[in-house]
Amino acid sequence: MRLGFLGTGEITAAMVRGLQGQGHTILISPRNAQVAATLAAEVAGVTIAPNEQVVAGSDVIFLCLMARVAEDVLPSLPFRAGQSVISVMVDAPLARLRQLCFPANDIAITIPLPPIAKGGCPLPVYPACAALDALFGDRNLILPQASEQALNAHLGASALCSPILDQLLTATDWLAAHTGNPAAAEAYIAAMIRAYLPEIATQGDLAAALKKLSTEGGLNVTLRAAMAPAKDGLRRGLDGFHARLGLNDRNGERK
Numbered sequence: 001m002r003l004g005f006l007g008t009g010e011i012t013a014a015m016v017r018g019l020q021g022q023g024h025t026i027l028i029s030p031r032n033a034q035v036a037a038t039l040a041a042e043v044a045g046v047t048i049a050p051n052e053q054v055v056a057g058s059d060v061i062f063l064c065l066m067a068r069v070a071e072d073v074l075p076s077l078p079f080r081a082g083q084s085v086i087s088v089m090v091d092a093p094l095a096r097l098r099q100l101c102f103p104a105n106d107i108a109i110t111i112p113l114p115p116i117a118k119g120g121c122p123l124p125v126y127p128a129c130a131a132l133d134a135l136f137g138d139r140n141l142i143l144p145q146a147s148e149q150a151l152n153a154h155l156g157a158s159a160l161c162s163p164i165l166d167q168l169l170t171a172t173d174w175l176a177a178h179t180g181n182p183a184a185a186e187a188y189i190a191a192m193i194r195a196y197l198p199e200i201a202t203q204g205d206l207a208a209a210l211k212k213l214s215t216e217g218g219l220n221v222t223l224r225a226a227m228a229p230a231k232d233g234l235r236r237g238l239d240g241f242h243a244r245l246g247l248n249d250r251n252g253e254r255k
């Protein structure tokens with residue numbers, strides 16, 4: 001396939017690495033210059049080209065710009081009907097993308113995460129997108145959504161990784177302070193969490209894993225009780241995304 005990436009930053013680097021070895025022709029835009037040069041040197045089939053050529057020479061175009069930059073850049077680019085456009089941008093709704101990429105009308109939004117470089121990344125998408133399935137479906141978990149609002153809720157939930165990692169680092173520091181070995185402490189915490197997560201969580205797997213860690217009076221239950229206020233904090237933080245992500249509150253009203 002002929003693929004194009006507008007905006008060559010962190011997420012483009014991860015996606016291009018995740019596509020390597022599949023025989024695609026990949027055009028990437030020249031900014032960021034350093035990331036573009038690294039990708040072109042590292043991944044066979046990758047060529048750096050001006051934004052206009054990225055669009056003119058591709059059948060599938062990934063929008064990996066910051067949304068405010070996309071407002072300036074996209075209207076002058078030679079999109080055409082029949083191209084697939086896949087946006088990964090936060091704060092760029094579908095209705096606006098249709099205007100910015102006209103006359104291209106096969107437009108979808110997905111939410112890749114940096115681990116897509118190696119595969120195993122969840123990819124919620126709206127609307128369903130045949131090109132995304134063909135390119136990433138083999139090695140990742142494509143999750144078609146019923147509405148743009150459902151997709152946007154995944155954007156909010158995707159922010160969970162950062163506070164969780166923050167907590168893992170806090171526990172790592174605590175462990176290392178007692179063992180004197182920070183590297184081994186980090187290895188232990190990371191391996192333990194990885195081991196507890198189901199490969200693909202289906203409904204109830206996470207709850208079942210938690211139930212196994214619920215012995216009355218045990219260390220797990222004791223620590224969970226001490227951290228109970230953090231659950232409210234998490235709910236509040238997620239609810240705080242309602243206005244930005246166009247979500248309804250749990251009573252069905254938009255905040």
Ligand SMILES: NC(=O)c1ccc[n+]([C@@H]2O[C@H](COP(=O)([O-])OP(=O)(O)OC[C@H]3O[C@@H](n4cnc5c(N)ncnc54)[C@H](OP(=O)(O)O)[C@@H]3O)[C@@H](O)[C@H]2O)c1
Pocket residue numbers: 006007008009010011012029030031032033035051063064065066067069073088089090111112113114
């Ligand atoms: N990183 C993630 O984990 C992640 C995950 C999901 C979605 N996203 C979304 O993906 C988008 C990109 O995020 P990112 O983390 O990859 O950001 P990033 O690393 O800052 O990449 C954005 C890229 O756009 C380039 N750019 C700026 N102006 C341009 C122009 N006129 N033409 C072409 N390229 C231009 C920047 O180049 P310069 O450095 O030269 O300015 C930069 O390389 C955002 O909308 C973000 O919300 C990111």
